[in-house]
Amino acid sequence: MSNHPCVVTIDHRSKPRVLFSGTKLVEVDLPVGTRVVYPKPPMKGLPDVKAAIRYAIAHPENSEPLFTKLEPGMKVTIAIDDISLPLPPMQSPDVRQQVLEVVLPLLADYGVTDIHIIVATCLHRPMTADEIKHAVGKSIFQKFWPTRLYNHDAEKPGGLTRLGVTDEGDVVEINTRAAESDLVIYVNLNFVPMDGGHKSVAVGLCGYESLRSHHNPYAIRESNSYMDPERSELNHRVVRMGRLVNRRMNVFTIETTINNDMFGEGLGFLAKNEDELGPNEERALKALIRTLEFLPAKARQAIFEKIPAPYAVTGVFAGETEAVHAKTIAKCFEQYCVPAGGQADIVVYGVPYISPYNVGAHLNPLLVSCMIQGYLHNLYRGAPLVRKGGTVIAFHPCTDQFDPDQHPAYVEFVHRFLPITRDATRLHKEFEDEFRKHPGFIQLYRTGEAYHPAHPFYMWYWGENGRQHIGRVIIVGADNQYIPELLGYETAPTFADALRMAKETAPANPDIACLRICPFVMVDVEPDAAPKQIAGEAK
Amino acid sequence: MRAAYFDVDGTIVGSNLLYPTLHYIRNQASPVDSARRLGKLALQAPFLLVAELRDRRMFNEQLFSHFAGMTEDRLVCLADEVFEDVFEPRIFKGARGLLDKCRDAGMRIVFVTGALDVSVAPLAKHLGADAVIANRLEMKEGKATGRLLRPVVAGPSKARVIVEDARVHGHDLAECQAYSDSESDVPMMSVVGHPFCVNPDGGLRALARSYDWPILDLDREAAGGRSRLRLPFGFYAPERRG
Numbered sequence: 094m095s096n097h098p099c100v101v102t103i104d105h106r107s108k109p110r111v112l113f114s115g116t117k118l119v120e121v122d123l124p125v126g127t128r129v130v131y132p133k134p135p136m137k138g139l140p141d142v143k144a145a146i147r148y149a150i151a152h153p154e155n156s157e158p159l160f161t162k163l164e165p166g167m168k169v170t171i172a173i174d175d176i177s178l179p180l181p182p183m184q185s186p187d188v189r190q191q192v193l194e195v196v197l198p199l200l201a202d203y204g205v206t207d208i209h210i211i212v213a214t215c216l217h218r219p220m221t222a223d224e225i226k227h228a229v230g231k232s233i234f235q236k237f238w239p240t241r242l243y244n245h246d247a248e249k250p251g252g253l254t255r256l257g258v259t260d261e262g263d264v265v266e267i268n269t270r271a272a273e274s275d276l277v278i279y280v281n282l283n284f285v286p287m288d289g290g291h292k293s294v295a296v297g298l299c300g301y302e303s304l305r306s307h308h309n310p311y312a313i314r315e316s317n318s319y320m321d322p323e324r325s326e327l328n329h330r331v332v333r334m335g336r337l338v339n340r341r342m343n344v345f346t347i348e349t350t351i352n353n354d355m356f357g358e359g360l361g362f363l364a365k366n367e368d369e370l371g372p373n374e375e376r377a378l379k380a381l382i383r384t385l386e387f388l389p390a391k392a393r394q395a396i397f398e399k400i401p402a403p404y405a406v407t408g409v410f411a412g413e414t415e416a417v418h419a420k421t422i423a424k425c426f427e428q429y430c431v432p433a434g435g436q437a438d439i440v441v442y443g444v445p446y447i448s449p450y451n452v453g454a455h456l457n458p459l460l461v462s463c464m465i466q467g468y469l470h471n472l473y474r475g476a477p478l479v480r481k482g483g484t485v486i487a488f489h490p491c492t493d494q495f496d497p498d499q500h501p502a503y504v505e506f507v508h509r510f511l512p513i514t515r516d517a518t519r520l521h522k523e524f525e526d527e528f529r530k531h532p533g534f535i536q537l538y539r540t541g542e543a544y545h546p547a548h549p550f551y552m553w554y555w556g557e558n559g560r561q562h563i564g565r566v567i568i569v570g571a572d573n574q575y576i577p578e579l580l581g582y583e584t585a586p587t588f589a590d591a592l593r594m595a596k597e598t599a600p601a602n603p604d605i606a607c608l609r610i611c612p613f614v615m616v617d618v619e620p621d622a623a624p625k626q627i628a629g630e631a632k
Numbered sequence: 633m634r635a636a637y638f639d640v641d642g643t644i645v646g647s648n649l650l651y652p653t654l655h656y657i658r659n660q661a662s663p664v665d666s667a668r669r670l671g672k673l674a675l676q677a678p679f680l681l682v683a684e685l686r687d688r689r690m691f692n693e694q695l696f697s698h699f700a701g702m703t704e705d706r707l708v709c710l711a712d713e714v715f716e717d718v719f720e721p722r723i724f725k726g727a728r729g730l731l732d733k734c735r736d737a738g739m740r741i742v743f744v745t746g747a748l749d750v751s752v753a754p755l756a757k758h759l760g761a762d763a764v765i766a767n768r769l770e771m772k773e774g775k776a777t778g779r780l781l782r783p784v785v786a787g788p789s790k791a792r793v794i795v796e797d798a799r800v801h802g803h804d805l806a807e808c809q810a811y812s813d814s815e816s817d818v819p820m821m822s823v824v825g826h827p828f829c830v831n832p833d834g835g836l837r838a839l840a841r842s843y844d845w846p847i848l849d850l851d852r853e854a855a856g857g858r859s860r861l862r863l864p865f866g867f868y869a870p871e872r873r874g
Contacts, residue, residue, distance in 0.1 A: 219854075243854065250732070501846035505826075532636065532733035533809060533828040533846055540726050540852040 095128070095434035099614075101366050103127040108367045110607060111378060112443025114488035114570045115456060116393035118363075118382045121488070121588050123441065127605040130433045130478075132364055132614035135354035138405025142188065145409040146195045150347065153412025154420065159196070159345055162276055165204025170274040171196065172213045172245075172298055173228065176220045177449035178284040179351055180613075182227060184401040188349045190230035191406075192280045196347075197233065209270055210242040213279075213297025216304065216538070216545035217450070218499050219244035224452075247300035247545070248535050256341045263306035263330065265337050268298040272342060279414075281348040284449075285613065286320045286425045287328070287471075289348050290418035291335020301529055301547055306330055308547075310517035313557040318471035320615060322422060332415075339414060346414045350424040351404040355612035359400070364612050390492075394455055397446055426615070430474060433616035438603035439595045440479040441588075442469050444489040445611050450544065450552065454496030458576045459503050461489050463552040465566060466559030469608065476620035478606055482564035484595040486588065491571040491580075498542045502534040506549035511579045517557045525550045564598060567591040634807045636734040637794050637820065640745035640752060642813035643830045644731075644759065646722040646851070649695055652714045652751045657698060659710055673698055688816040689786040692746050692767060693779075699748075700778025704771055707750045715754035723759075724831070724850035730811075731759055739809070740801065744794060744820065746786045765793050791819035811848070815839065 101107075109120035110129055123129065139145045150159040163169075173189045176182065186194075193210070200208060210229065212220050225242065226234040234242065245268050246252050254272035256265045271277050271294070279297075283289040296304070306312075307330035313319065315326035322328040338344065356363050360381070362374040370378060385393050408424040410417045448460050448468065456464070465487045470477060479485055495504045510524050529547035537543035566582040569591045577584045585591035596603060608614065641648045657673060660666040676694065683691035699707070734741055742763045743756050749766035756764045768781040783789045798805050806825035810817075815835035821827035829840040830848045840847050 239854070246854065248733075250729075495844060497841060497844060497847065501844070504844045527737075530733070530737040531826075532730055532737055532739070533811070533826065533848060535733050536726060536730045536848050536850070537846055539729070540849060540854060541847075543846075 095432045097432045099131045099133055099431045100433055101129045101131065101368070103129060106368075110367055110609065111363070111382065112441070112488050112607075112609070113445040113611065114443060115490050115492075116390060116397065116446040117385045117490075119443070119488055119570065120382065121441070121443075123607055124592065124605060127441075127607055128434060128437070129366075129607045129609055130431055130614060130616055131366055131609045132353055132612045133428060133431060135352035135405065135612075136407050136428050138352060138407055139409070142191050142406045142409070143195055145406070146192055146347070149409040149411035150196070150199070153345075154410060154416035156345065156412035156416075159278070159411065160199060160203065162343070162345060163200060163203035163205055164275075166207070167205055167275040168207045168273065169200060169205050169209075169276045169278065170268075170271045171208065171210045171278045171280060172268075172271060172294065173210065173280045174282045174288070174293070174297070175212050175214045175217055175244075176224050176228070176452050177217060178282045178288060179402065179404055180284065180447050180449060180452070181355070181398050181400070181402050182224075182452070183351065183404040185227065186230060187228045188282055188351065188406050189228045189280050190233065192347055192349065192409075193229055193233055196278060196280070208237075208241065209274075210237050211268060211270065211298065212244045213293065214245045215297050215299060216247055216301065216548050216551075218538070218542050218544045219246075221542060245298055246539055248539050253300045257337055259333050259337055261306075261330075261333060263334050264302045265295065265334050266300050266303050267294065267338060267342070271298050274342075276343045276345060278345045278347065281346065281421075283348050283350050283421045283425055286322060286422055286429070286615070287325070289421055290322070290328075291332050291338070291414055292328070293346065293414075294342075294344055295331055295335035295338045301545075303334065304547070304551075306334065308551045308554065310521055310554045310557045313554050314561055316471075316558055318473050318477070318558070320471045321474045324474075335414065344414060345411070346417045347409070347411045348417050348421040349406055349410075350408040350421055350428070352407050353428055353612040353614070354404055355402045357403040390455065394446060398453070426474075429613055429615040430617050431614060433478060433606065433618050435604070435619050436476055436480045436483075436621055437478055437606035438480055438483045438599040439592070439605045440483065440485050441605070441607040442485060442487045443610070444469070444487050447611070450548075451496070451499070454499045455492075455494060456489075457495045457500055457503055457507075458491055458493060458580060459500075459507050459549055459552050461491055462580045463555045465489075466556030466563060467552075468555070469610065470556070470559035470563065472608065472610070472615045474615065474617050476618045477562055478608060478616050478618050479563055480621065481562050484565040484567060484599060485563050486567045486569060486585075486591045486595060488569050489571070491568055491573065491576040493573060493576050499544060500549075501537055501543055502528070502531065502546040503544070503549045503552075506553070507576075507579065515581050517554050517560070520550060520553060565595070567594055633738065633740055633801070633803065634809070635740040635742055635798065635801065635803045636809040636811065637742050637744050637797075637824065638731075638761075638810075639790075639812035639814065639817050639820070639830075640743050640747060640755070643811055644724060644727045644743075644850070645719050645755070646724060647718055649692070649747055651718045651722075652747060653695055653698065655714050655718055656702065656707070656710055656751075659713070660702075661706070669698055687787070688746065689784050689789065692784055692786045696748065696767065696769060696780055697778040699769055699776045702776045704774050704776070707748075707769070707776070711750050712754055714751050715758065719755045720758070725853040726848075726850035728759065730848075730850060731761075734809075735760065740803070742797060744785065744790050763797070765797060787816045788819040790817060791823045794820055795823055812836070821845070
């Protein structure tokens, strides 16, 4: 049992916990004895971010300072992280803008004029002009957009250059402009521990042929978890490809970390223990819950999404990719990881409205699955919060609705392929290769706002280790039956019903835990010394 | 093998049936003949407008009646000019990339258009279409009668000709794709498994949102780019600058 202040055990006096269910908030009476894991309070931000950036690039990790790498007339590509980070987008100035405002004048001072800024979207949707303007600032946007500031296009004819093949047979292809540059500077915003490091260039600027080495069900099954780079097969494969990239290209990495101040003062009560709320906070929370109940879905989404988060920058590190990333990851874990004790038989999640793949859109059914068995399941070090074969109870409406601009290919994936099979390996082998070449969806990826047609497959694979580990998923609050069925989930009308169902396949007196996300939180879980006996076996 | 069926006017090129027709009429052997035909077309304009709003097939038949008396060799001779002056400058920026991707995916590319076969042939050759299903003028003694041969390719009949084409070539329609800009092509898009709306008109856009049909903008070269303003009846505003 954890004594950490962010782990609260429910007793008879505890108030109901407030969990996200999409864009709504629900009050849940958790049983006595349930462990509720809260995010840590936000770490203090750096007092002068630009000074920290200047210091980092002048005193880099395992590398010469950036200015020593610059020569007049050289070709430089700056790649930046895309809109999937952070969530929701941060208040201006975005940290990418702050880094660019330091780096671009330095390049100019050294006579570097051939500069392109590429948004490292990989197969994600392209960022819109407004989103890019928000990320880099108005003045940089006006100077570079659209000829020297643009989205990576993994389907552009001649847009990728093959750098080589790893000993393990991974094809390494990178954006041609970056591959032909004398220097590539990557400006990262490390929101979660699976971001950054070699993933920035080797994934952010690559194409399908490179992705297939690690974006597949086998790599995900072997990742334990993919938020813990040391134990992530996904990360190991990315690293070996990234090392090849760094041997062939001159890469200078700048990584930044932020705290978890997602809601600021206005909605800060959402991050707190419900028993510790002051009277005003409690009234505000109740008012918000009631307001969200009657607002239409788009308005609810807007309340959370249109208000940028006041994230503060907690660290800036620069230099050689791996040395930089080790420091970045340590800072991320310092903010996010909460010692949560041992594993639980039943774990409760409120599934929020947001994921890295639906900025500006609602969380569609495939992304709900990606969140429950993917992201939320993988927010651990040591062992998953839920025991193998245990039950997850998740709150979400599972509405059969897809954003027509961002997720057109997802519609076909959910309604054409999932009725045939939920087996990720079969989907990978039988359907992925043909569907990823779909001309219309590729056109939407290249010129519209859509994710690549391979992306829905990745979203299903993202839940593969959770799918192999979790025994049952019970959805509370679904507005239909068939979407949960398609995803392989059961449904319950109320939490009490879901708990009763979960207990049917749990040991007597089951351990119950609740991960209280958002803001972002990870758990350090001690694995069981010996497997627990389940109820059925005891009889 | 699968097929991708493309409407042409408004889908691949920013033009409509009037553009090539006007080119043919303006370039008759004698200026008097051109003036006479233009005058007749102008007089019939209100009827064409009504036909366009009510029945695409009626519109096609009325419009192509103005070809009556044109010789077959003149129609063929002017087709290259029509391509150079009318179609080529109006090919949407993203059209070639989309067609290339269809070809790379092993699809047979078929243009299904209400335009005349003779006028659209150079465009089809230029863009590498494998087949063209288009309207054909009835010819008697080397001259157009002004009537169209059956079936007239427009609206619902596009669906019929696609079904027949798929049967002849052994395509599974559930695996085929169709691309169009117009609500009048909903039947053609409904018979395939993968319909796509391209720069759609208002009616088709609303329908696409209801049915989760993807909407493409082929007037853009890259994400975040601008596209031209679509005007009523398949016209496009001039390209914006800056």
